[in-house]
Amino acid sequence: MTELGVALRYLRGRLVASVLTAVSVALGVSLVVASVLLTRGIKEAFLEGTTDYNLVVGAKGSAAQLVLNVVFRLDSALPNILLPTYEGLEEDRRVEVAVPVAMGDAYKGFRYVATTPAYFAAFPWRRKRFTVAPGRLFRDDPAARPSYEAVLGAEAARRTGLRVGDRFYEGEEMAAYPLTVVGILRSTRSADDRAIFLSLPSYWGMNEIARTMAIKPLTAVLVRPKRMSDLPALHRQLNVSEETQAVFPSAILLTIFNVLDLAEDVLALILTFVAIVVVLYLFVSMYGATWERKREIATMRALGARRATILRIVLLECGAITIVGGGAGLVGGHAVAYIGAQFLAARAGVVADPFALGLLQPAVLAGVVIVGTLAGLLPAVMAYRMEVAENLAPLS
Amino acid sequence: MRRPLRLAWSVTLLLTLVGGAPLAHGQERPRLTFAQLAESMRANFDVTQQIKSYAGREIEIQGFIVPAGPPDLSFFLLSRVSAMGNYCCEVPTGQDETVYVFAAKGLKLLYDPLRVYKIRGVFEAGKQVDTTYGVSMFRIRDARAEEAVGAKIFKVGEGTAPAAKP
Numbered sequence: 001m002t003e004l005g006v007a008l009r010y011l012r013g014r015l016v017a018s019v020l021t022a023v024s025v026a027l028g029v030s031l032v033v034a035s036v037l038l039t040r041g042i043k044e045a046f047l048e049g050t051t052d053y054n055l056v057v058g059a060k061g062s063a064a065q066l067v068l069n070v071v072f073r074l075d076s077a078l079p080n081i082l083l084p085t086y087e088g089l090e091e092d093r094r095v096e097v098a099v100p101v102a103m104g105d106a107y108k109g110f111r112y113v114a115t116t117p118a119y120f121a122a123f124p125w126r127r128k129r130f131t132v133a134p135g136r137l138f139r140d141d142p143a144a145r146p147s148y149e150a151v152l153g154a155e156a157a158r159r160t161g162l163r164v165g166d167r168f169y170e171g172e173e174m175a176a177y178p179l180t181v182v183g184i185l186r187s188t189r190s191a192d193d194r195a196i197f198l199s200l201p202s203y204w205g206m207n208e209i210a211r212t213m214a215i216k217p218l219t220a221v222l223v224r225p226k227r228m229s230d231l232p233a234l235h236r237q238l239n240v241s242e243e244t245q246a247v248f249p250s251a252i253l254l255t256i257f258n259v260l261d262l263a264e265d266v267l268a269l270i271l272t273f274v275a276i277v278v279v280l281y282l283f284v285s286m287y288g289a290t291w292e293r294k295r296e297i298a299t300m301r302a303l304g305a306r307r308a309t310i311l312r313i314v315l316l317e318c319g320a321i322t323i324v325g326g327g328a329g330l331v332g333g334h335a336v337a338y339i340g341a342q343f344l345a346a347r348a349g350v351v352a353d354p355f356a357l358g359l360l361q362p363a364v365l366a367g368v369v370i371v372g373t374l375a376g377l378l379p380a381v382m383a384y385r386m387e388v389a390e391n392l393a394p395l396s
Numbered sequence: 397m398r399r400p401l402r403l404a405w406s407v408t409l410l411l412t413l414v415g416g417a418p419l420a421h422g423q424e425r426p427r428l429t430f431a432q433l434a435e436s437m438r439a440n441f442d443v444t445q446q447i448k449s450y451a452g453r454e455i456e457i458q459g460f461i462v463p464a465g466p467p468d469l470s471f472f473l474l475s476r477v478s479a480m481g482n483y484c485c486e487v488p489t490g491q492d493e494t495v496y497v498f499a500a501k502g503l504k505l506l507y508d509p510l511r512v513y514k515i516r517g518v519f520e521a522g523k524q525v526d527t528t529y530g531v532s533m534f535r536i537r538d539a540r541a542e543e544a545v546g547a548k549i550f551k552v553g554e555g556t557a558p559a560a561k562p
Contacts, residue, residue, distance in 0.1 A: 047467060125529075232473065232477060235462075235479060236477075250464070250465065251507070251509065
């Protein structure tokens with residue numbers, strides 16, 4: 001019988017203890033993998049889902065709330081700004097593109113985002129590409145004749161079950177202004193997947209207060225300057241104004257990342273303690289197992305097994321437990337990350353990839369096997385140094 | 397006994413040379429200021445020969461980070477004035493107030509709009525049109541960034557040397 005065969009037979013001999021040890025390793029690894037996948041996924045989701053526009057202009061208030069609401073569709077909207085702010089920016093010679101956005105109601109939890117077709121336009125500097133399939137974009141209708149056409153984000157279409165041609169509204173007061181689905185967007189892996197887009201005149205027409213206002217309201221304006229060096233001046237100018245604030249979306253994300261990094265550091269500390277506990281458990285388990293079978297080891301030695309063979313068998317036992325536990329932990333970690341990602345997507349709209357493969361998985365598995373095998377080193381040395389005569393002596 | 401002594405001397409000498417190399421290199425890196433950049437501007441997007449002489453060389457400049465590009469900071473503006481909204485009283489005037497900073501990879505740093513950062517990288521001067529970021533006058537490529545504790549940002553008319561006490 002090979003050394004590995006002997007090691008596996010030993011493990012089978014104390015099945016419950018071996019399984020419990022492997023489960024503790026698996027739980028530790030699952031925790032590490034799930035935590036890393038989710039924190040990394042949240043960060044990447046924010047990076048991927050961010051806007052290509054450099055400034056978000058909105059009403060005075062929380063800068064983070066403005067960006068989270070307008071770019072990521074989280075949090076509630078700030079008070080309105082007025083249409084002339086957008087018109088002023090559109091005419092500003094420093095501005096290449098200004099896109100108005102108005103947000104308010106929702107259908108089955110998917111927010112209405114009123115804008116112009118410019119929101120979906122492709123520019124050389126733009127990473128995000130919008131493709132309508134099936135259908136078309138809503139019409140750029142005049143303020144007096146709203147078309148009440150809607151374009152659904154991929155996720156909004158999938159979850160509401162709406163198709164091109166369907167008419168929908170939410171709440172009795174909206175029954176007079178049903179929206180007609182004219183297009184469905186392909187997934188952009190961003191908050192736009194969960195939005196219902198419509199034209200500004202349609203939005204103003206549906207809104208009882210906006211209908212009566214002579215100067216129409218907006219939530220924000222997305223701004224792209226012709227040259228970046230004009231940004232600080234634009235930013236400052238819009239901030240010293242009494243009505244508006246201008247925010248760099250990247251600045252808000254960097255602030256969020258600063259907090260995430262802090263949470264990651266705390267998590268790393270907790271995970272280190274978890275790893276120490278798991279390694280200690282493995283050590284105690286192997287130490288106990290070696291102590292219990294002193295006589296068996298002495299018998300093997302008496303039958304001609306060398307000290308090095310005994311050392312290798314104990315290390316192989318440890319290695320086998322960590323490989324099984326580590327492998328199960330990787331699978332478990334991805335499963336926990338999947339559940340966490342579903343929860344995040346439903347509650348916060350952040351789409352993290354729970355199945356992202358990279359260096360993490362082999363690094364964690366290799367680390368677990370090396371550290372786990374090292375945890376078995378002391379019991380292995382103990383078995384190596386065991387005296388045959390002492391341990392084969394009669395028990396009574 | 398002599399051989400270990402000689403070996404110890406050799407190791408000490410080697411460590412001194414290796415350890416001293418970055419310092420010597422650091423001393424050669426010129427530090428530019430926003431005041432120098434502003435004063436180098438000439439008509440028709442031209443800059444002085446003196447500032448052009450730094451082009452292609454590794455320089456250092458200090459300023460506030462304006463996260464005008466992606467949040468991984470692979471591109472950002474370095475400005476003399478902080479991007480802290482309406483809490484300050486100066487309106488930046490345009491090209492001379494900013495340097496376009498490009499990092500080979502995204503930078504990992506603790507972003508704070510009120511902190512002064514030290515940026516090191518390869519300097520470029522003169523008009524350039526970028527399809528993504530538009531027209532620029534001054535750029536830094538392959539940039540690295542670190543916080544510059546207690547730094548002062550010099551305006552036009554201010555020198556880099558500390559003012560003499562009366």
